[in-house]
Amino acid sequence: MRRRRIILSLIxxxxxxxxxxxxxxxxxxxxxxxxxxxxxxxxNDPQRLIPLNYQQAQGKRVFNDKCVWCHAGTxxxxxxxxxxxxxxxxxxxxGETFNSLSDDFMRNTITLGGSAMGKxxxxxxxxxxxxxxxxxxxxxYARAVAQPPYKASARPASQYSEK
Amino acid sequence: xxxxxxxxxxxxLRATFALASVAFVVVLAVSPVKDFFQSWKKYEKDYxxxxxTRPDTKRLLADFHPGIDQIWLPEMxxxxxxxxxxxxxxxxxxxxxxxxxxxxxxxxxxxxxxxxGCVICHRGQGPATEKSEAHETTLAWEQPLLPIRFIQAxxxxxxxxxxPQTPKLNxxxxxxxxxxxxxxxxxxxxxxxxxxxPDLSNVGNKxxxxxxxxxxxxxxxxxxxxxxxxVDGYEMEEEPRMPQFRLTDQEIKALSAYLTTLKGQPREPYxxxxxAVASLQKSADLADQGEIRFRxxxxxxxHSLAVTQGDxxxxxxGDIGPELxxxxxxxxxxxxxxxxxxxxxxxxxxxxxRYRWSDQxxxxxxxxxxxxxxxxxxLSNVPPLEEPAPEEIRLGQRxxxxxxxxxxxxxxxxxxxxxFGPDLAILGSKNVSQxxxxxxxxxxxxxxxxxxxxxxxxxxxxxxxMPQYRLTPTDLDAITTALLSMTGSAANSSxxxxxxxxxxGAFHPAGAFGELYDRYKCAVCHRFxxxxxxxxxxxxxxxxxxxxxxxxxxxxxxETLRPTLIFRMPQFxxxxxxAAVIADYLGMVTQSPAVKLSxxxxxxxxxxxxxxxxxxxxxxxxxxxxxxxxxxxxxxGPNLSNAGNWLNAAWIEEWLKDPQxxxxxxxxxxxxxxxxxxxxxxxxxxxxKKGQPTSTTAAAAxxxxxx
Numbered sequence: 004m005r006r007r008r009i010i011l012s013l014i015x016x017x018x019x020x021x022x023x024x025x026x027x028x029x030x031x032x033x034x035x036x037x038x039x040x041x042x043x044x045x046x047n048d049p050q051r052l053i054p055l056n057y058q059q060a061q062g063k064r065v066f067n068d069k070c071v072w073c074h075a076g077t078x079x080x081x082x083x084x085x086x087x088x089x090x091x092x093x094x095x096x097x098g099e100t101f102n103s104l105s106d107d108f109m110r111n112t113i114t115l116g117g118s119a120m121g122k123x124x125x126x127x128x129x130x131x132x133x134x135x136x137x138x139x140x141x142x143x144y145a146r147a148v149a150q151p152p153y154k155a156s157a158r159p160a161s162q163y164s165e166k
Numbered sequence: 167x168x169x170x171x172x173x174x175x176x177x178x179l180r181a182t183f184a185l186a187s188v189a190f191v192v193v194l195a196v197s198p199v200k201d202f203f204q205s206w207k208k209y210e211k212d213y214x215x216x217x218x219t220r221p222d223t224k225r226l227l228a229d230f231h232p233g234i235d236q237i238w239l240p241e242m243x244x245x246x247x248x249x250x251x252x253x254x255x256x257x258x259x260x261x262x263x264x265x266x267x268x269x270x271x272x273x274x275x276x277x278x279x280x281x282x283g284c285v286i287c288h289r290g291q292g293p294a295t296e297k298s299e300a301h302e303t304t305l306a307w308e309q310p311l312l313p314i315r316f317i318q319a320x321x322x323x324x325x326x327x328x329x330p331q332t333p334k335l336n337x338x339x340x341x342x343x344x345x346x347x348x349x350x351x352x353x354x355x356x357x358x359x360x361x362x363x364p365d366l367s368n369v370g371n372k373x374x375x376x377x378x379x380x381x382x383x384x385x386x387x388x389x390x391x392x393x394x395x396x397v398d399g400y401e402m403e404e405e406p407r408m409p410q411f412r413l414t415d416q417e418i419k420a421l422s423a424y425l426t427t428l429k430g431q432p433r434e435p436y437x438x439x440x441x442a443v444a445s446l447q448k449s450a451d452l453a454d455q456g457e458i459r460f461r462x463x464x465x466x467x468x469h470s471l472a473v474t475q476g477d478x479x480x481x482x483x484g485d486i487g488p489e490l491x492x493x494x495x496x497x498x499x500x501x502x503x504x505x506x507x508x509x510x511x512x513x514x515x516x517x518x519x520r521y522r523w524s525d526q527x528x529x530x531x532x533x534x535x536x537x538x539x540x541x542x543x544x545l546s547n548v549p550p551l552e553e554p555a556p557e558e559i560r561l562g563q564r565x566x567x568x569x570x571x572x573x574x575x576x577x578x579x580x581x582x583x584x585x586f587g588p589d590l591a592i593l594g595s596k597n598v599s600q601x602x603x604x605x606x607x608x609x610x611x612x613x614x615x616x617x618x619x620x621x622x623x624x625x626x627x628x629x630x631x632m633p634q635y636r637l638t639p640t641d642l643d644a645i646t647t648a649l650l651s652m653t654g655s656a657a658n659s660s661x662x663x664x665x666x667x668x669x670x671g672a673f674h675p676a677g678a679f680g681e682l683y684d685r686y687k688c689a690v691c692h693r694f695x696x697x698x699x700x701x702x703x704x705x706x707x708x709x710x711x712x713x714x715x716x717x718x719x720x721x722x723x724x725e726t727l728r729p730t731l732i733f734r735m736p737q738f739x740x741x742x743x744x745a746a747v748i749a750d751y752l753g754m755v756t757q758s759p760a761v762k763l764s765x766x767x768x769x770x771x772x773x774x775x776x777x778x779x780x781x782x783x784x785x786x787x788x789x790x791x792x793x794x795x796x797x798x799x800x801x802x803g804p805n806l807s808n809a810g811n812w813l814n815a816a817w818i819e820e821w822l823k824d825p826q827x828x829x830x831x832x833x834x835x836x837x838x839x840x841x842x843x844x845x846x847x848x849x850x851x852x853x854x855k856k857g858q859p860t861s862t863t864a865a866a867a868x869x870x871x872x873x
Binding site for chain 1 (some may be wrong): 192263298314315318431786788792800826831
């Protein structure tokens with residue numbers, strides 16, 4: 004009896020000791036804004052920020068370089084060129100227009116220009132100016148900032164992340 | 167001893183032996199058990215079961231190798247085991263945000279994980295196989311993972327030149343240079359900007375003691391209707407370059423006393439030609455005339471003025487020079503005339519061009535500034551200040567050095583003191599134990615230290631001399647990123663080889679053009695061979711682009727090529743000869759290797775080609791979406807109404823073939839135009855001449871001229 008007790012009293016602390024070796028540090032929920040490569044204001048509510056990943060941030064850069072002139076309300080130079088154009092180009096945050104378009108359609112429109120896809124020739128082809136990676140990034144950016152938000156689940160196997 | 171007793175002892179011995187054996191086995195088992203429960207094994211198991219749920223299971227499992235995965239790059243001293251848990255890091259199929267961590271693929275960046283490793287950018291402890299040890303600060307390892315928010319700092323460790331992919335880092339470097347942080351601190355690769363705070367050697371001639379007092383008390387000059395300071399900056403989202411120093415009233419009085427005594431050599435005020443200004447002096451709308459001239463000369467390209475609409479005050483104009491809303495209440499009128507005539511004689515590094523003024527213009531503009539750009543209430547809160555007392559002057563002189571004023575301002579050759587502030591050239595690689603946190607409650611890590619120090623220098627060190635900057639959160643993150651990128655010289659020579667140095671543009675023309683280049687400060691706005699400003703077009707290839715007579719005309723009377731531009735080229739009042747010298751130089755020297763002017767003969771273009779070009783322009787390619795002709799068209803590209811007088815035919819052809827070759831990074835995309843289309847469009851653009859109808863055929867042009 005006594006012997007068993009001694010053995011047990013040795014083994015139990017040993018197990019307690021062993022199990023304490025595997026401690027799990029408490030993980031605080033990560034703030035997505037603090038772990039974002041870049042952020043963008045929500046078009047409907049400028050107080051809210053949308054976190055952007057690396058690809059989306061690169062898209063934002065390309066957008067602000069090439070696309071902003073006709074697809075945004077204000078531009079780095081001041082007024083937007085949208086008001087000069089018929090048909091008026093959609094704003095880049097216009098989810099109602101873009102959410103229903105497939106990634107492939109958007110990629111082809113940007114690459115080949117509007118006239119190649121049965122849209123207005125106002126939209127020039129960017130395929131020889133931007134790389135395919137840059138065009139993908141621009142689409143990823145537009146998906147990230149779309150209002151109402153873009154849901155990839157509606158169509159299978161999107162290669163661009165939601166936000 | 168009885169047999170019984172012997173038996174008892176042997177039983178006890180056996181029991182002790184059994185116990186010892188069990189204890190021994192347990193102790194021996196500790197290590198294998200610990201190994202068995204390693205968290206990375208769990209992650210690997212999870213990865214395998216996760217891979218089963220993916221459509222590309224076969225591929226994922228084919229690339230999976232159980233056990234510790236290691237990236238070992240002895241040349242770069244990289245030893246990473248991160249890929250043990252981050253199994254999917256280079257699996258393109260796992261890039262979606264729905265993939266749980268740690269299995270998600272790394273976003274596509276120019277550096278391959280296998281060739282560079284992970285810690286080289288992300289920091290952390292590479293060889294660790296426990297998550298907490300790899301990611302966080304431990305007793306043995308002080309460099310935790312860099313939050314993604316600041317990850318661009320890692321690009322800057324090697325890429326000392328700005329990259330387009332790292333806007334945050336670039337902004338941070340720009341701020342460090344703009345705010346002249348290198349005036350006090352040694353910073354890696356940040357040069358002292360040419361334009362520091364003004365040279366104060368003769369400041370007594372320029373400013374009154376009252377104004378200096380006011381400025382030191384609060385380096386802001388505009389207050390809007392609701393009493394908010396909105397200066398330099400706040401509305402422009404930029405800080406005034408001069409930060410707020412913590413000075414007592416007595417110290418401010420002493421500094422203002424000292425500075426007003428700095429008068430240098432007295433200079434005779436400029437005498438206007440009495441006959442030239444006699445008629446102006448009598449005119450009632452002198453200030454209005456001056457304002458018109460001020461606007462015509464596009465002073466607002468570099469200087470901003472506050473404009474109040476309703477309750478809101480906004481600064482409108484450029485930020486190359488100081489804002490001028492209240493400058494009439496600030497400077498001595500005689501000083502103003504002298505400054506406008508020759509800024510460099512007062513401040514040798516001034517960016518302001520030396521305009522050619524007529525006496526009338528100079529008189530009008532100075533009268534406008536002294537009459538309109540004033541604020542009678544500006545100095546109302548300033549206490550009465552008497553003649554400076556000698557002890558005040560002495561105290562002021564001492565304070566000027568003690569407070570670090572000399573880091574930005576020069577007085578009679580007294581420049582910045584060496585090592586006034588701590589050396590920050592290797593701040594980005596400092597360990598937490600090397601930082602002073604004082605009594606603050608902030609988390610003990612490098613990033614919160616940097617941010618606390620900039621936001622409130624006293625919070626981490628009650629005796630800090632550093633002045634108070636007010637940065638927006640975005641700018642604070644940018645500056646933190648730039649500071650984190652400063653890790654000093656690379657850890658070893660093989661890493662040092664990777665460093666991409668900052669490009670040093672150098673364009674210093676000599677001769678007659680060189681003099682004009684310095685006089686009119688072309689490089690403040692224009693770029694030549696990689697050297698100069700970004701406000702105006704790059705002129706490295708201007709000689710290939712523009713026709714010489716157009717350049718001459720533009721210099722004499724700059725017209726606007728881009729309808730939306732707020733910032734326009736000022737009118738310098740150049741002489742004909744000066745304009746000719748500049749046009750000659752640009753035509754001879756600034757030629758693009760891609761454009762052969764002689765190869766395109768304008769005579770080959772027929773009216774039929776131009777008519778066809780017009781169709782391409784208006785219908786097929788809809789160029790008018792971005793370019794304006796006459797009054798119709800878009801804002802994005804330059805106005806082409808006068809392109810026939812402006813552009814060279816060979817330039818237009820090359821431009822249409824590939825704009826990016828001539829101006830890298832320009833907005834216009836490259837299209838696949840046929841040779842015939844290029845020629846037709848060129849023929850059409852060449853017919854666009856101002857003052858003539860934009861119809862395409864020569865006959866129509868002739869008819870237009872006759873009418």
